[in-house]
Amino acid sequence: MKIKFWGTRGSIPTPGPKTVRYGGNTSCVEVKIGNNDTIIIDAGSGIRELGLELMSTEFGKGKGQGDVLLTHTHWDHIQGFPFFVPAFVPGNRFVIYGASRVDKRLEDTLAGQMESPYFPVRLGDMRSEIRFNEIQEGSVQVKTALVTAGRLNHPGGALGYRIESGGKVFTYSSDTEHPPDDKLDENVVELFRGADLMVYDSQYTPEEYLKRVGWGHSTGQKGAEVAWAAGAKRLAIFHHDPAHGDDKMDEIVERCRREAREKGINNLEIFAAGDGLEIEL
Amino acid sequence: MEVKFWGTRGSIPAPGPETTIYGGETICVEVRAEGNLIILDAGSGIRKLGLRLMADAATIGKLEGHILLSHTHWDHIQGFPFFVPAFVKGNRFIVYGANRATNSLEAVLAGQMEHSYFPVNLDGMGADVKFVELHEGQLRIGGTLITAKVLNHPGGVFGYRIESGGKTLVYATDNEPYRELLTIGEIRLDSPPPAGMKQGDASIDERITNYVRDLDDRIVQLSAGADLLIHDAQYTRQEYKSRIGWGHSSVDDVVEIALKARVKRLMLFHHDPAHSDEMIASMEAYATEMVRNRGENMLVSAARAGEELTL
Numbered sequence: 001m002k003i004k005f006w007g008t009r010g011s012i013p014t015p016g017p018k019t020v021r022y023g024g025n026t027s028c029v030e031v032k033i034g035n036n037d038t039i040i041i042d043a044g045s046g047i048r049e050l051g052l053e054l055m056s057t058e059f060g061k062g063k064g065q066g067d068v069l070l071t072h073t074h075w076d077h078i079q080g081f082p083f084f085v086p087a088f089v090p091g092n093r094f095v096i097y098g099a100s101r102v103d104k105r106l107e108d109t110l111a112g113q114m115e116s117p118y119f120p121v122r123l124g125d126m127r128s129e130i131r132f133n134e135i136q137e138g139s140v141q142v143k144t145a146l147v148t149a150g151r152l153n154h155p156g157g158a159l160g161y162r163i164e165s166g167g168k169v170f171t172y173s174s175d176t177e178h179p180p181d182d183k184l185d186e187n188v189v190e191l192f193r194g195a196d197l198m199v200y201d202s203q204y205t206p207e208e209y210l211k212r213v214g215w216g217h218s219t220g221q222k223g224a225e226v227a228w229a230a231g232a233k234r235l236a237i238f239h240h241d242p243a244h245g246d247d248k249m250d251e252i253v254e255r256c257r258r259e260a261r262e263k264g265i266n267n268l269e270i271f272a273a274g275d276g277l278e279i280e281l
Numbered sequence: 282m283e284v285k286f287w288g289t290r291g292s293i294p295a296p297g298p299e300t301t302i303y304g305g306e307t308i309c310v311e312v313r314a315e316g317n318l319i320i321l322d323a324g325s326g327i328r329k330l331g332l333r334l335m336a337d338a339a340t341i342g343k344l345e346g347h348i349l350l351s352h353t354h355w356d357h358i359q360g361f362p363f364f365v366p367a368f369v370k371g372n373r374f375i376v377y378g379a380n381r382a383t384n385s386l387e388a389v390l391a392g393q394m395e396h397s398y399f400p401v402n403l404d405g406m407g408a409d410v411k412f413v414e415l416h417e418g419q420l421r422i423g424g425t426l427i428t429a430k431v432l433n434h435p436g437g438v439f440g441y442r443i444e445s446g447g448k449t450l451v452y453a454t455d456n457e458p459y460r461e462l463l464t465i466g467e468i469r470l471d472s473p474p475p476a477g478m479k480q481g482d483a484s485i486d487e488r489i490t491n492y493v494r495d496l497d498d499r500i501v502q503l504s505a506g507a508d509l510l511i512h513d514a515q516y517t518r519q520e521y522k523s524r525i526g527w528g529h530s531s532v533d534d535v536v537e538i539a540l541k542a543r544v545k546r547l548m549l550f551h552h553d554p555a556h557s558d559e560m561i562a563s564m565e566a567y568a569t570e571m572v573r574n575r576g577e578n579m580l581v582s583a584a585r586a587g588e589e590l591t592l
Binding site for chain 1: 290292293294304305306328352359360389393398400435436554586
């Protein structure tokens with residue numbers, strides 16, 4: 001399984017010289033499983049650049065088939081989709097997975113982003129075949145991968161994903177808040193059990209978090225505790241706060257590693273994902 | 282008049298090492314005119330403007346600002362939910378935009394903050410935020426005269442002429458000449474003929490040409506004699522050929538407009554997300570060369586991230 005991070009920033013893209021190392025595109029991760037199949041998680045602004053790269057593959061010829069897993073539909077997880085060029089190429093086929101909601105269809109939420117007066121091109125103008133698959137928690141087979149969706153703790157709701165393929169496990173929870181006191185979210189621990197690589201919402205430092213309780217995000221420190229409880233091997237700090245420049249991110253990683261060691265959390269590799277980072281599991 | 286560029290990129294923010302000079306934040310320009318704070322558009326660049334405003338402790342809770350929106354495509358409003366001063370009680374903002382037939386300007390901004398898309402509602406903003414819908418015409422903000430004129434972009438767009446203290450700034454982001462749109466050297470059958478003409482009218486060619494020229498004259502009139510014209514120059518002439526009707530201009534067209542309007546300075550703006558700093562620098566050089574070849578001395582440059590100037 002090959003993972004490539006195309007967007008690791010939370011909330012809003014952050015261009016500028018202070019974010020050139022870790023990147024400024026909002027959430028998008030590409031997962032390559034067997035048979036060269038592509039699963040894309042989230043469609044933040046990073047999906048635009050992923051799309052440009054895909055154009056030099058069979059997606060550029062209208063022979064591509066891709067699956068997109070959306071954790072939720074806040075802007076930083078869907079804003080890149082109108083700029084995803086492969087979706088405009090006739091012949092390509094996409095299935096977009098997301099949480100089923102009582103009040104609104106996933107397709108309508110995505111279409112709402114692409115209508116006047118917000119955007120000059122409509123979802124219906126995308127000439128590829130796009131199907132929407134609304135899911136609840138549970139497992140679904142996506143090509144050669146078993147994808148399990150689990151409930152996260154985020155305003156409006158969000159899904160976390162576990163992708164198992166070729167004996168490897170990749171897990172992703174970009175937007176989730178940990179419970180109070182010293183408890184861990186059992187949904188997340190279960191979903192992440194035995195992960196070779198887990199991507200966890202580490203938007204805030206512990207001090208920043210104290211002023212943002214209820215906002216739906218967590219810390220790298222909590223990520224390490226979840227990783228420990230779940231027996232995960234590697235933790236990718238993710239969904240970086242717009243206020244955190246590259247130097248701050250270095251500090252955050254150092255501190256998370258040190259504090260994990262101090263808590264006796266061993267054999268856990270901790271790093272911060274950056275745009276462009278590729279990892280083979 | 283002081284001008285500062287907080288967001289110069291069009292379409293979608295473009296982070297990365299290749300956009301650090303000309304900028305990756307989407308559209309936002311800060312103007313200070315006779316003590317008034319006028320913010321042109323609310324793309325992602327408005328977030329950083331907001332942080333700067335919050336750093337001035339003396340004005341917290343006492344800030345007044347006027348936000349003029351050219352239109353409400355994402356790259357011109359997406360920063361608004363992240364504009365911290367709008368969350369501070371006591372601050373007052375007026376957001377101006379085009380009057381629309383279908384839903385109100387307020388509803389459009391509120392729609393961006395609806396709970397499927399964003400965890401905070403528009404009415405969760407603590408400041409006093411009012412919405413004023415404009416038709417073409419003039420308004421005054423203190424001693425500053427603002428003229429709003431409809432320009433050419435899918436869904437509509439306003440260009441703004443801002444006159445203050447004897448200086449004139451014209452802001453025309455997201456504008457495309459009508460020329461290619463209505464006729465590429467031949468009559469386009471999918472456009473209705475202008476009023477007073479029928480299909481098959483023998484003089485239709487000449488009348489369409491005149492009609493289009495009048496439309497294209499609007500930006501020239503709006504910009505006449507300006508000290509600074511900030512104009513959308515998203516494409517090279519080559520790129521524009523396959524993007525006719527998208528509502529943006531080529532560098533060539535923009536230089537022509539600026540020369541015709543006799544502006545003193547032209548700033549190329551709304552940079553394409555695919556254009557690196559190197560690419561934009563070459564477009565800037567191209568524009569400069571064009572001006573020089575005409576024997577003119579209009580200043581031309583591509584707007585840079587964080588650039589400040591005083592008119």
